Amino acid sequence: MTYKADFRIWRGDTDGGELRDFKVEVNEGEVVLDIIHRLQATQAPDLAVRWNCKAGKCGSCSAEINGRPRLLCMTRMSTFAPDEVVTVTPMRTFPVIRDLVTDVSFNYAKARQVPSFTPPEGLKPGEYRMQQVDVERSQEFRKCIECFLCQNTCHVIRDFEDNKAAFSGPRFLMRIAELDMHPLDVADRQKAAQEEHGLGLCNITKCCTDVCPEHIHITDNALIPMKERVADRKYDPLVWLGNKIRRRGSGD
Amino acid sequence: MSEVERHSYDVVVIGAGGAGLRAAIEARTRGLRTAVVCKSLFGKAHTVMAEGGIAASMGNVNSQDGWKVHFRDTMRGGKFLNHWRMAELHAKEAPDRVWELESWGALFDRTADGRISQRNFGGHEYPRLAHVGDRTGLELIRTLQQRIVALQQEDEREFGDPEARLKVFQECTVTRLLTVPDAGSEAGNRIAGAFGYWRESGRFTVFDAPAVVLATGGIGKGFKVTSNSWEYTGDGQALALLAGAPLINMEFVQFHPTGMVWPPSVKGILVTESVRGDGGVLLNSEGKRFMFRYIPDVFKEKYAQTPAEGDRWYTDQENNRRPPELLPRDEVARAINSEVKAGRGSPHGGVFLTVVGRMAGGTEEIRRKLPSMYHQFKELADVDITAEAMEVGPTCHYVMGGIAVDPDTAATPGVLGLYAAGEVAGGMHGSNRLGGNSLSDLLVFGRRAGEHAARYAEEIGEARREAAQEQLDAAEAEALAPFAVESAENPYTVHQELQQTMNDLVGIIRREGEMTEALTRLDELKARAAKAGVEGHRQYNPGWHLALDLRNMLLVCECVARSALERQESRGGHTRDDFPAMSAEWRRVVLACSIVDPDAETLSVRLTRGEAVPMRADLLELFERDELTKYLTDAELPGKDG
Ligand SMILES: Cc1cc2nc3c(=O)[nH]c(=O)nc-3n(C[C@H](O)[C@H](O)[C@H](O)COP(=O)(O)OP(=O)(O)OC[C@H]3O[C@@H](n4cnc5c(N)ncnc54)[C@H](O)[C@@H]3O)c2cc1C
Ligand code: SF4
Ligand code: SF4
Ligand code: FES
Numbered sequence: 001m002t003y004k005a006d007f008r009i010w011r012g013d014t015d016g017g018e019l020r021d022f023k024v025e026v027n028e029g030e031v032v033l034d035i036i037h038r039l040q041a042t043q044a045p046d047l048a049v050r051w052n053c054k055a056g057k058c059g060s061c062s063a064e065i066n067g068r069p070r071l072l073c074m075t076r077m078s079t080f081a082p083d084e085v086v087t088v089t090p091m092r093t094f095p096v097i098r099d100l101v102t103d104v105s106f107n108y109a110k111a112r113q114v115p116s117f118t119p120p121e122g123l124k125p126g127e128y129r130m131q132q133v134d135v136e137r138s139q140e141f142r143k144c145i146e147c148f149l150c151q152n153t154c155h156v157i158r159d160f161e162d163n164k165a166a167f168s169g170p171r172f173l174m175r176i177a178e179l180d181m182h183p184l185d186v187a188d189r190q191k192a193a194q195e196e197h198g199l200g201l202c203n204i205t206k207c208c209t210d211v212c213p214e215h216i217h218i219t220d221n222a223l224i225p226m227k228e229r230v231a232d233r234k235y236d237p238l239v240w241l242g243n244k245i246r247r248r249g250s251g252d
Numbered sequence: 253m254s255e256v257e258r259h260s261y262d263v264v265v266i267g268a269g270g271a272g273l274r275a276a277i278e279a280r281t282r283g284l285r286t287a288v289v290c291k292s293l294f295g296k297a298h299t300v301m302a303e304g305g306i307a308a309s310m311g312n313v314n315s316q317d318g319w320k321v322h323f324r325d326t327m328r329g330g331k332f333l334n335h336w337r338m339a340e341l342h343a344k345e346a347p348d349r350v351w352e353l354e355s356w357g358a359l360f361d362r363t364a365d366g367r368i369s370q371r372n373f374g375g376h377e378y379p380r381l382a383h384v385g386d387r388t389g390l391e392l393i394r395t396l397q398q399r400i401v402a403l404q405q406e407d408e409r410e411f412g413d414p415e416a417r418l419k420v421f422q423e424c425t426v427t428r429l430l431t432v433p434d435a436g437s438e439a440g441n442r443i444a445g446a447f448g449y450w451r452e453s454g455r456f457t458v459f460d461a462p463a464v465v466l467a468t469g470g471i472g473k474g475f476k477v478t479s480n481s482w483e484y485t486g487d488g489q490a491l492a493l494l495a496g497a498p499l500i501n502m503e504f505v506q507f508h509p510t511g512m513v514w515p516p517s518v519k520g521i522l523v524t525e526s527v528r529g530d531g532g533v534l535l536n537s538e539g540k541r542f543m544f545r546y547i548p549d550v551f552k553e554k555y556a557q558t559p560a561e562g563d564r565w566y567t568d569q570e571n572n573r574r575p576p577e578l579l580p581r582d583e584v585a586r587a588i589n590s591e592v593k594a595g596r597g598s599p600h601g602g603v604f605l606t607v608v609g610r611m612a613g614g615t616e617e618i619r620r621k622l623p624s625m626y627h628q629f630k631e632l633a634d635v636d637i638t639a640e641a642m643e644v645g646p647t648c649h650y651v652m653g654g655i656a657v658d659p660d661t662a663a664t665p666g667v668l669g670l671y672a673a674g675e676v677a678g679g680m681h682g683s684n685r686l687g688g689n690s691l692s693d694l695l696v697f698g699r700r701a702g703e704h705a706a707r708y709a710e711e712i713g714e715a716r717r718e719a720a721q722e723q724l725d726a727a728e729a730e731a732l733a734p735f736a737v738e739s740a741e742n743p744y745t746v747h748q749e750l751q752q753t754m755n756d757l758v759g760i761i762r763r764e765g766e767m768t769e770a771l772t773r774l775d776e777l778k779a780r781a782a783k784a785g786v787e788g789h790r791q792y793n794p795g796w797h798l799a800l801d802l803r804n805m806l807l808v809c810e811c812v813a814r815s816a817l818e819r820q821e822s823r824g825g826h827t828r829d830d831f832p833a834m835s836a837e838w839r840r841v842v843l844a845c846s847i848v849d850p851d852a853e854t855l856s857v858r859l860t861r862g863e864a865v866p867m868r869a870d871l872l873e874l875f876e877r878d879e880l881t882k883y884l885t886d887a888e889l890p891g892k893d894g
Contacts, residue, residue, distance in 0.1 A: 013791065027516065027517070028515055028516075029514065029515020029516060029517050029518070029632075029633070030515070030516075030517040031517060031518075031632070034517045040744065040794055040795065041742075041744040041745075041748075045742070045743075045744070045786060045787055045788070045793075045794070045795030046786070046787055046788035046789075046792075046793045046794065046795050046796075047794070048791075048792035048793070048794060049794070050292070050293070051481075051482070052292050052296050052297075052298070052300075052481045052482065052483065053298075053300065053301050053481050054481065054518075054521070055301065055518075055521050055522075055628060055632075056627070056628070056631070057300055057301050057387075057389075057390065057624070058292075058296040058300045058301065058481075059296065060292060060293060060296050074631055074632075076631070076632070097452055097791075097792060098452075098791055098792040099792070101452075101792055104293070108294065111401060112401055112404060112405065112408075112414060115405065116357070116398060116399075116401060116402035116405060117356065117357030117398070117402075119355055123355075124355075125348070125351035125352050125354060125355040126347075126348075126351040128351075128354045128355070129365070129366035129367065130359075130362055130366055131362060131366055132361065132362040132369075135359045135361075135362060138359055139359050139361075139384065139385075142359055142384070142390075142391060142394065143387065143390070144394075145300075145390065146295055146296075179357075182357070182359070
């Protein structure tokens with residue numbers, strides 16, 4: 001079925017901007033990114049948008065559609081009524097560069113603050129042995145496509161710009177959890193999660209989980225367990241040590 | 253010319269996919285100041301889309317596997333047109349490259365004894381592909397990205413600056429390589445750096461560097477139906493040509509047999525081969541497993557003759573042969589094409605691919621083994637693959653041809669200081685690439701390119717020179733041209749017509765008349781592209797970016813069309829309707845493309861014939877003489893007892 005849809009798209013740059021109205025053709029099976037591309041090809045050749053894979057795999061095309069943070073390439077037009085106005089705006093938490101493109105460098109800076117994977121001394125490549133059950137938890141977090149929609153959504157930084165320095169956001173708190181749960185990682189990460197990355201600021205509202213296009217259980221599987229580990233450890237450091245030893249043993 | 257931003261490095265790597273990142277890690281680890289330049293954000297390169305796995309003969313699942321078996325499979329898959337030395341290095345070094353990823357934090361799926369699990373794939377004799385579900389490329393790129401971060405953290409500790417020796421310049425597009433004259437090289441020049449623009453601001457930037465590694469990936473955006481993203485506009489291939497480095501084997505383009513065919517907006521998106529590796533079968537509209545009728549003679553002894561035997565193979569590989577759904581990609585793609593032509597296709601012009609009832613663990617197992625496929629079909633096509641068949645058809649996927657390189661050093665023969673690795677380089681895969689052999693190729697040759705670029709940069713030392721101002725001025729004028737043209741063509745329209753032309757006239761099945769026609773149309777499109785104009789300003793302007801990409805796409809498409817017209821045989825990713833047979837004489841021919849005059853108003857491509865390097869005797873011995881007679885001329889065959 002082909003019809004003309006009403007689109008309202010934010011156009012502008014660092015100096016400000018506004019919503020502009022477009023009428024544009026929509027065909028069966030299309031996603032919002034197809035419509036943006038049609039606008040570029042026919043009405044607005046300089047409309048800026050980021051995208052790469054058009055298959056939900058690279059996490060480039062994040063934006064807000066009718067106020068909801070989503071991937072443009074995975075939002076089917078059939079989810080809207082033909083007479084519904086579709087409003088597309090850039091992610092709100094990050095500074096806009098132009099139109100739908102935002103400056104996401106905050107995320108790359110935070111990524112650099114998480115100490116890297118630290119294998120046990122002397123373990124050579126090729127000698128790694130891990131059981132599937134032991135890697136599965138971290139594997140879930142490694143499904144992350146770095147779309148930064150969770151970062152965009154989390155109210156700790158969405159509503160409080162000032163928190164950005166102290167809070168790494170769900171994506172990178174999850175990265176810390178991923179490494180902490182890696183069967184062979186030997187670094188101590190729990191103290192830093194709390195003190196340097198702002199784990200304590202998260203009040204487990206699960207808004208991040210709700211928008212994750214990879215359906216990663218960010219809050220339940222990464223943030224809450226991480227909070228528990230930190231709490232346990234505050235209570236009794238031996239618990240942390242015990243955890244590590246037991247897990248490493250089962251990996252052999 | 254206005255003041256441009258300038259950066260000076262020892263090694264500049266263009267491309268941040270698997271090959272580029274591995275090259276950069278190597279150069280930096282050797283202590284050189286290294287820059288990575290890429291068109292999209294760090295971590296988003298095309299490699300992220302790779303699904304099925306990375307091929308390495310670790311022998312974790314079947315201990316019979318080893319580099320010799322992998323080497324043989326690779327040569328067979330490429331129909332012996334591969335540069336055997338690249339195939340040899342690749343097979344030997346791939347396991348180390350995979351294990352290294354694990355030590356940088358990668359988490360592959362495991363075997364019961366805790367090793368890296370390996371899965372079956374088309375053309376690979378044993379289970380060989382290390383994988384993480386069906387998102388292996390994401391794991392690979394994230395691991396390399398995180399390795400780069402680790403190196404930056406080291407530099408932070410040592411120098412107080414994370415970017416002291418390794419910096420990523422993201423959303424920056426290179427439009428020209430810079431060179432200085434050098435009598436010692438074939439093309440008469442050597443590398444001095446690269447010229448590009450920031451996508452965000454449209455401002456120009458110059459990288460001064462004695463060594464450049466091209467790792468820019470493929471050319472799929474020249475075709476209408478493709479699994480490739482917007483980045484695949486053949487930039488690296490064109491940059492090399494313009495600098496004086498030739499391309500080889502450009503007629504060999506891989507059409508992956510299984511792309512989505514419906515809905516139209518997702519046509520071409522890949523359906524991973526693991527679907528078949530894990531038991532999925534292809535059916536025509538009559539419900540028949542048609543692949544059994546398409547096993548070519550060269551593969552007769554290696555594939556099951558009945559569905560029953562094929563099915564037994566999944567559980568008992570010692571006593572059964574593999575099902576023909578797992579033939580190399582070119583064979584499967586042609587078979588699907590024939591079925592559709594014969595009227596036995598699916599409603600939307602493909603065939604059916606189904607996993608329903610094909611896995612012991614049922615729905616649960618399908619969702620666990622093929623999570624992204626489940627997701628992709630559910631969200632984009634409203635199809636539940638645990639209950640219904642998928643509709644699939646061929647899609648332009650990979651280019652086997654590319655920049656000619658020295659197998660050991662990845663250096664281009666034409667231009668000193670220029671290296672190439674990954675999909676942009678040619679030779680490794682011959683006429684057809686096996687699934688999983690690209691990711692391993694990226695790591696093996698990415699590392700080698702990084703190493704040799706670093707050595708070269710070290711050796712050249714004080715002799716390094718900056719490019720002449722005229723070159724920078726010319727590059728800037730070229731990039732600004734789309735803003736100056738009057739009777740403006742729409743770059744989007746020119747691009748669409750180019751894609752249609754390549755799809756219709758130089759696609760999966762080729763004919764002389766059609767390719768001649770394609771060359772005529774390419775000439776017309778070149779003239780129109782020169783008039784492609786853009787609106788607005790330079791800040792993040794996609795219309796402008798596309799107008800600049802057109803030069804590259806037109807050049808590489810011309811290379812494909814000219815080479816395809818010249819090669820009068822069918823082999824791997826090059827099928828001629830008018831020359832259906834494979835020819836041992838043609839196997840020895842390497843077609844090379846170069847640019848007639850890089851400074852001409854209208855660029856055009858010249859084709860030359862070279863000869864393949866004969867395979868080393870000890871490698872020839874890895875094959876039965878009977879098999880070699882299918883590929884080699886009598887003169888090339890080893891003596892009866894040798
Ligand atoms: C859907 C899909 C699935 C696949 N699955 C598999 C698989 O399972 N196994 C396998 O082995 N292979 C697979 N492949 C093939 C494999 O993914 C690619 O061949 C490989 O990733 C290419 O990597 P690369 O490093 O050469 O380039 P890419 O990863 O494509 O990176 C190219 C880089 O170059 C940059 N670049 C390009 N032009 C410029 C320019 N002008 N200036 C600056 N930067 C530039 C880009 O921004 C990008 O960073 C798959 C391919 C696709 C499309
Ligand atoms: S659960 Fe925590 S991290 Fe996630 S949105 Fe809520 S506060 Fe933010
Ligand atoms: S966790 Fe999910 S929402 Fe957050 S960046 Fe990763 S994929 Fe996106
Ligand atoms: S374009 Fe890659 S996730 Fe949308």
